[in-house]
Structures are given as C-alpha cells and as structure tokens.
Amino acid sequence: MVPPRRDPSGFYWGAARPSKTGEARPEKFFFGAATSSHQVEGNNYNDWSEWEHKTANSKSQMANRKNWPDYILNPQAGGPNPLQKENYISGRACDHYNRYEEDFDIAKSLGHNAHRFSIEWSRIEPEQGKFNEKEIEHYWQVIKALRKRGIEPFVTLWHWTNPLWIRDIGGWENKKTVEYFLRYAGKIIQTLGQEVKFWIPINEPTIYTGLAYVMGQFPPEKKNLFKADKVLKNFITAYKKTYLLLHKKLPGVMVGNANNIHCHLPFNKKSLLDKVAVKLLQYFRDWRNLKWTDGFEDFIGLNYYFLDTIKVVPFNGRFILFDVRNPNKWISDMGWEIYPEGIYHNLKKLKEKNLPIYITENGLADAKDEKRAKFIKNHLKWVHKAISEGVDVRGYFYWSLLDNFEWDKGFWPRFGLVEVNYKTMERKIRPSALEYKKIIEANAITE
Ligand code: NOJ
Numbered sequence: 001m002v003p004p005r006r007d008p009s010g011f012y013w014g015a016a017r018p019s020k021t022g023e024a025r026p027e028k029f030f031f032g033a034a035t036s037s038h039q040v041e042g043n044n045y046n047d048w049s050e051w052e053h054k055t056a057n058s059k060s061q062m063a064n065r066k067n068w069p070d071y072i073l074n075p076q077a078g079g080p081n082p083l084q085k086e087n088y089i090s091g092r093a094c095d096h097y098n099r100y101e102e103d104f105d106i107a108k109s110l111g112h113n114a115h116r117f118s119i120e121w122s123r124i125e126p127e128q129g130k131f132n133e134k135e136i137e138h139y140w141q142v143i144k145a146l147r148k149r150g151i152e153p154f155v156t157l158w159h160w161t162n163p164l165w166i167r168d169i170g171g172w173e174n175k176k177t178v179e180y181f182l183r184y185a186g187k188i189i190q191t192l193g194q195e196v197k198f199w200i201p202i203n204e205p206t207i208y209t210g211l212a213y214v215m216g217q218f219p220p221e222k223k224n225l226f227k228a229d230k231v232l233k234n235f236i237t238a239y240k241k242t243y244l245l246l247h248k249k250l251p252g253v254m255v256g257n258a259n260n261i262h263c264h265l266p267f268n269k270k271s272l273l274d275k276v277a278v279k280l281l282q283y284f285r286d287w288r289n290l291k292w293t294d295g296f297e298d299f300i301g302l303n304y305y306f307l308d309t310i311k312v313v314p315f316n317g318r319f320i321l322f323d324v325r326n327p328n329k330w331i332s333d334m335g336w337e338i339y340p341e342g343i344y345h346n347l348k349k350l351k352e353k354n355l356p357i358y359i360t361e362n363g364l365a366d367a368k369d370e371k372r373a374k375f376i377k378n379h380l381k382w383v384h385k386a387i388s389e390g391v392d393v394r395g396y397f398y399w400s401l402l403d404n405f406e407w408d409k410g411f412w413p414r415f416g417l418v419e420v421n422y423k424t425m426e427r428k429i430r431p432s433a434l435e436y437k438k439i440i441e442a443n444a445i446t447e
Contacts (some may be wrong), residue, residue, distance in 0.1 A: 033397055068083075078421045080422070113364050144195070156284065160407070193249060200256065242298075243255050257301055308337075
C-alpha cells in the first residue's frame with residue numbers, strides 16, 4: 001500500500017499541503033481527466049475535418065482485416081471498426097458539445113476535482129478576424145458548468161486543429177499564424193480569463209510537428225525537416241508570447257505547455273549505436289524544446305504514454321532506426337508498450353526545472369477495460385515515488401474522460417474512463433473508472 005496522505009518529503013498526495021517553509025499551500029492535488037475539442041465535441045469544421053473526408057476511404061481500404069482482433073472488428077458498444085470509412089470521420093464525435101453537462105456530472109460522480117479541455121479556434125474565429133460571440137458564450141457555459149461542480153478547469157488553447165483560413169495561409173509554417181494565434185488567445189483571455197487559473201497554450205508541439213511535418217501522417221502530410229523546424233519554432237514563439245500576454249492581463253495565472261515525453265531505452269544495452277540513437281531521440285523529440293521555454297513557465301505539463309525500445313540497423317551505408325514493440329509484453333490495443341516506471345524517470349528529470357508539474361495526460365486504448373485499472377494504479381505508484389523523492393507533482397489527468405476520436409486512427413481506439421456508444425451516444429462508466437475513483441477518494445492507492 002502506498003502511504004496515505006503524507007509522505008516523508010512532507011508533500012501531501014492530495015488536499016492542501018504545506019510548502020517547504022511550512023505555511024499551508026492553497027493548492028489541492030488535482031485528480032481528473034482530459035479531452036480535446038476536436039476529439040469529443042462533434043461538428044467541427046477545421047483543417048482536420050476536411051482532411052478526414054478526403055482520406056477516409058483510402059485509410060479504410062488500407063486497413064488489413066488480418067491485423068485486428070475480433071473485439072476491435074466487432075466492438076460491443078456501437079462504433080465503427082478500422083475497416084469502415086466512417087471510422088476516420090470525426091463527424092458527431094461524442095456530441096460532447098451538447099452533452100457537456102451530462103459528461104461533467106459523470107466526472108464529478110467519479111470524484112474528479114479538475115478537468116482539462118480545449119477551446120476550438122475554428123469555432124471562435126471561423127473567418128479571419130471575425131469572432132463568433134455565441135461560441136465564446138458556449139465555452140463560458142462550459143467553464144461555469146465545471147466550476148458549479150467544484151471541478152477546476154485546465155484550458156488548452158490549441159490542441160492540433162486549425163481554422164481553414166489558417167490552413168490556407170500555410171498553417172504553422174507561416175510566421176503570421178503566430179500573430180493570429182495571439183489575437184485569438186487575447187480574445188479568449190479577455191472574455192473567459194476571469195474564470196480560468198490554469199492555461200495550456202499549446203498541446204504537444206513536438207508530437208504534432210513530428211507527425212504532420214516529419215512522418216507525413218497528420219495533415220498537411222509533409223515530410224520535411226526544415227519545415228518541421230520552422231513549425232516547432234513558431235509554436236515556441238507563440239507559446240512564449242501567450243505566456244507573457246496571460247501574465248500581463250491576468251495576474252496570478254498558472255501557465256505551461258502540455259509536453260509529450262517518451263521513455264526511450266536501447267534495445268541492446270551494450271550497443272553503442274542503440275545508445276547513441278536513444279540519446280539523440282531523447283534530445284530532439286523530447287527535451288530540446290523544453291529548454292527553449294525556460295523562464296516562461298509556471299508549471300510543466302507532462303503527457304506520458306509509453307516506452308520506445310530503439311534498435312539501430314545499418315543498411316546500405318545508412319542507419320535505420322526501429323522502435324521494437326514486443327507484442328509479448330504489456331501493450332495497449334494500439335500496440336504501445338506500457339511502462340509505468342517511465343513516468344518516474346521523466347518526473348525525476350523534470351525536477352531540474354524546479355517547477356510544479358501536472359501530468360496533463362496519461363492513458364491507454366483498452367476496449368475491453370482489462371488493463372486500464374492496473375495501468376492507472378501502476379503509473380500513480382511511480383508518480384507517488386517521485387513525489388516522495390521531492391518532485392513537486394500537483395495533479396494527474398487520465399486521458400481520456402470519454403472514448404473519442406483518435407486523430408488519424410479514428411474511433412476504434414477506446415481511451416475512455418467512460419465508454420461511448422457512437423450510435424446512441426449513450427455513456428457507460430467503465431469499471432476502471434471506479435477503481436480510479438477509489439484512489440481519489442482514499443487519497444491513496446490500496447491493493
Ligand atoms: C496525446 C494527444 O494530446 C491526444 O490528443 C491523443 O488522443 C493522445 N495523446 C493519445 O494518443
């Protein structure tokens with residue numbers, strides 16, 4: 001059993017806790033879940049929605065029946081499978097745009113005291129410079145609905161989607177997008193700022209850049225390292241400027257990005273090549289951009305998912321990197337290798353930043369809900385170990401509250417604490433959500 005409430009460092013696992021100098025700190029340990037607008041709201045009209053329609057057919061045709069177990073091909077809860085075109089079109093998503101009250105009731109019933117969600121830029125500013133006041137009012141109601149239930153909102157301003165007019169000027173490759181983003185952020189700060197303390201300007205800038213500009217997997221499907229570098233730098237500039245703006249307009253706010261940090265290990269611990277590849281990946285994928293935001297953060301947001309085991313194979317005078325996923329290990333429905341200890345290593349390394357840390361995402365696709373409870377418990381155990389060794393972790397957001405639209409993969413990966421029947425939109429709380437609730441209520445992990 002992990003010791004309840006108090007650990008040797010004097011940090012409380014939850015509730016108010018004293019600071020190192022002894023005075024009571026008002027912050028609570030936040031337990032909750034996260035979502036993003038495009039993945040749950042439904043009926044968005046942005047660069048992704050157009051791309052989804054264009055690519056859905058070919059994606060469904062390319063998906064090979066042999067690669068899928070029966071429970072994914074015939075999901076119990078109504079929902080498309082990877083061989084169907086509708087899997088790849090976000091469409092109504094979870095209809096969370098209309099059902100947020102019901103969803104927040106569920107979050108509250110599960111003991112959550114914080115919730116992370118994102119604002120959809122394409123709703124707020126569907127045409128350049130024309131702000132839609134009704135949509136701003138919608139998010140005001142969303143924030144109020146959380147507050148009414150005693151749930152602290154953590155607001156993301158950009159979670160991977162762009163209005164079409166931003167796409168048309170070249171998206172984040174264009175420096176002007178930084179300016180436009182700032183204008184949009186300014187509008188949100190001015191209209192919703194009074195009710196929000198925790199702000200996440202940009203979600204996972206490195207993952208988006210990698211998948212959209214290096215791997216060509218996300219729109220705009222480019223494979224160009226120079227462009228990727230430009231995009232990443234524009235994100236960082238936008239982040240820093242938003243940080244300054246938030247502090248100018250709203251004293252006392254807490255601002256930080258949500259950063260995806262992997263755990264990389266060499267396939268062969270004795271192989272110099274494997275070890276060098278791990279070092280390079282760690283630097284370029286995960287840690288480099290964190291240096292660029294030094295001095296512009298009030299907290300660090302950590303998104304942690306899985307282990308990448310790296311093997312380098314020389315081929316025709318070149319080196320090819322493999323991420324060796326061992327199917328015999330503990331994996332999610334997406335083949336991601338579950339490695340709870342990795343969160344601890346990342347937290348220990350982040351301690352160097354000397355800032356509060358929130359786990360802004362951690363979760364897995366598990367349609368049968370067989371692994372989720374253990375996944376959450378084991379990750380929280382390692383988080384607790386980090387806390388007891390002096391790392392200032394102040395919150396944990398499971399990804400995700402609901403099953404949702406997993407980007408280029410579509411609907412089949414089931415990440416939710418709550419199952420969504422995409423035909424009826426019925427919500428069903430999964431058993432693992434109740435296990436998480438027990439941890440939250442006990443403020444401890446009991447076996
Ligand atoms: C990180 C992203 O922020 C989120 O949108 C995505 O669904 C999860 N990872 C799972 O892949």
